Amino acid sequence: DTGVSQNPRHKITKRGQNVTFRCDPISEHNRLYWYRQTLGQGPEFLTYFQNEAQLEKSRLLSDRFSAERPKGSFSTLEIQRTEQGDSAMYLCATQGSGGELFFGEGSRLTVL
């Protein structure tokens, strides 16, 4: 499978714990995006990378959130001191040569 891969697919955690999600992009795509989707809503932009450089962060990305993309390959999204409001689907996407975005299957976070 050469698509965008995300893991874990589902994470259940207690409030206050830290969680980390990983995204493995389509290899030839340089731009990588993180989006968040809550129930009944469309995805909302969080941040994006051009290779290893994080070029833009949304105001949705509080200081408890941090994203990295070491060496411009896989990316991680870490949420520290999780809150119940962080419960959502976290989607990773990479960008094709025509500008279209290809999404992974998502990592669903449930904070108890």
Add this chain to the structure above:
Amino acid sequence: QKEVEQDPGPLSVPEGAIVSLNCTYSNSAFQYFMWYRQYSRKGPELLMYTYSSGNKEDGRFTAQVDKSSKYISLFIRDSQPSDSATYLCAMRASNDYKLSFGAGTTVTVRA
């Protein structure tokens, strides 16, 4: 007011019917328009990708963009139960790769 408005439905149609979906938007800078299909608890899957105004057809799917009215549509012909999903419209400006999404319309095709 949201930048992209999409009726959440739900929409229920019999098998074989034409499904009509639409979105309106307020940002006149949007130039690229997409439709994604999302099955329950899965990631969005790109269906159609169009630039500026006009029509694009791909199999049973037709996407229309009317920039003068800030209105985009997706039509699904000969709908099948496997088309039952949530359909998301998305769009972006030429100088911005971030997508703005609608809330999604949930469609059920009854066998």
